[in-house]
Amino acid sequence: MTVKLIKNAKLYYDNQILDRDVLVENGKFKEIAPELNIEDAEVIDAKHNLVTPGLVDVHVHFREPGQVHKETIKTGSAAAAHGGFTTVGAMPNVTPVPDDVDKFKHQIELNQQSSIKTLQYAPVTLEETSDKLSPIEDLDAAGAFAFSNDGHGINNAKTMFDAMQRIAQLNSHLAAHVEDQNLFNKGVINAGATATKLGLPAIERVAETSQLARDLLLAKETGVHYHVCHISTADSVQLIRIAKDAGINVTCEVTPHHLLLSDADIIENDANFKMNPPLRSETDREALIAGVLDGTIDMIATDHAPHAVDEKNQGFLKSAFGITGIETSFPLMYKLFVKSGMMNIKRLLDIMSTRPAELFGLDAGRIQLDKAADFTIIDLNEEYYFKKEDFLSKGVNTPFVGSEWNCFGKIKKTFVNGEEVYSD
Structure with a gap:
């Protein structure tokens, strides 16, 4: 059984931003509470960053x-x-x-x-x-x-x-x-x-x-x-x-x-x-x-x-x-x-x-208990800009590179069915 505990999240949940911990079991959201401590869970510290639906x-x-x-x-x-x-x-x-x-x-x-x-x-x-x-x-x-x-x-x-x-x-x-x-x-x-x-x-x-x-x-x-x-x-x-x-x-x-x-x-x-x-x-x-x-x-x-x-x-x-x-x-x-x-x-x-x-009638776009744990951790405060070498796509055909396109909202981690698919 795969168990993950996301601590210190600014969680976008039920159209609110809440300070919450999130428990993920077997690829699904299992529990959301102000504080959770689960023995033997893999702990992921969200570091008070925004945790959103994917x-x-x-x-x-x-x-x-x-x-x-x-x-x-x-x-x-x-x-x-x-x-x-x-x-x-x-x-x-x-x-x-x-x-x-x-x-x-x-x-x-x-x-x-x-x-x-x-x-x-x-x-x-x-x-x-x-x-x-x-x-x-x-x-x-x-x-x-x-x-x-x-x-x-x-x-x-x-x-x-x-x-x-x-x-x-x-x-x-x-x-x-x-x-x-x-x-x-x-x-x-x-x-x-x-x-x-x-x-x-x-x-x-x-x-x-x-x-x-x-x-x-x-x-x-x-x-x-x-x-x-x-x-x-x-x-x-x-x-x-x-x-x-x-x-x-x-x-x-x-x-x-x-x-x-x-x-x-x-x-x-x-x-x-x-x-x-x-x-x-x-x-x-x-x-x-x-x-x-x-x-x-x-x-x-x-x-x-x-x-x-x-x-x-x-x-x-x-x-x-x-x-x-x-x-x-x-x-x-x-x-x-x-x-x-x-x-x-x-x-x-x-x-x-x-x-x-x-x-489009998709089972996505919300954090819900007993639903797939598809979510993203985002640092809204980190200022940065894109360089072509940062891209994971084969395509680098974009004008949005270089310091003139400084931005915020850096993706730190992305999870699909509770499994990490990207980490900064």
Whole structure:
């Protein structure tokens, strides 16, 4: 029998921060009290640091199979644990796309290499790019926790409508990458002054918002849980706000990079700033922050998208879209929102753990007796910054390195089912 005793914790429990000791037995939370002393238990001194439910990220890319030069399930899950995450949703844009039961079951087997809980999306359509629906019911039965064509917008309205109807029947979730390919028009950067200055082909905001508006009406008709990935514009926030007021079953996420950066921060042709959707205007960034604060935006998700160095060092025109983010997310968001006074720590933990778990029906995001002991110990006072050599991900494609990005909220330890999967 494995017994661990976490002493001197500032425990986030039942929406409160409490001075508590925590007993873990056989991978589950067994007892929580002001003081516990258990003979023969392995004692872990939390040193009066914050002990939280493991963070939850519903949007990551672990690249395996087929793209293991970018990331593997082992390195991606190690990076997630480093970031304080114990449950993630892995997107299906791997090679091959797991769009039939055999390939999907193979993906589930590969995910067993993960040191954390890696849940698997299934694709909405075959190859993620066709108009032919995948065997949705069979993939659901095989263990898909949700459906997404992330990386590709579903441009055929009939295809999306049919998918929504079938996914709604299953009581599952559709996570949409909203992008009209015709309006995207092979752009590489947001339409605006920076695109003009650098002479780069631009992506219009309506590539996102026009498809979003269509999908919201389809979601109203079908009743599906329609989740919008990585929204990036002020108009998207407003559309979702109106849809929620109208009772449409819509949720959405925003990434740390869209909350922290705008296209005004791109001062040279540096593809570490190239992501899809692109960094938008400062007005858009401020609208996204407002959307988080007023609850229109339900959660923060990283869209962790690692690439090899030579895939990101060729400038905007030739480099891949994407930014690694799961290791930097919590400390950057803690500094942005909590250290600034915009929200308290309980609210941040809600949108990075409890809320995403609730909305996707996951048994995660809370510390509860007799439930899995997935938790993270965080030092909120230690000031530090990220160096590329600190990353456990294969990807170092991020602008958030160096002392100008000093932050707080260092992850000290991460546990899954009571077992340590990361230690600082």
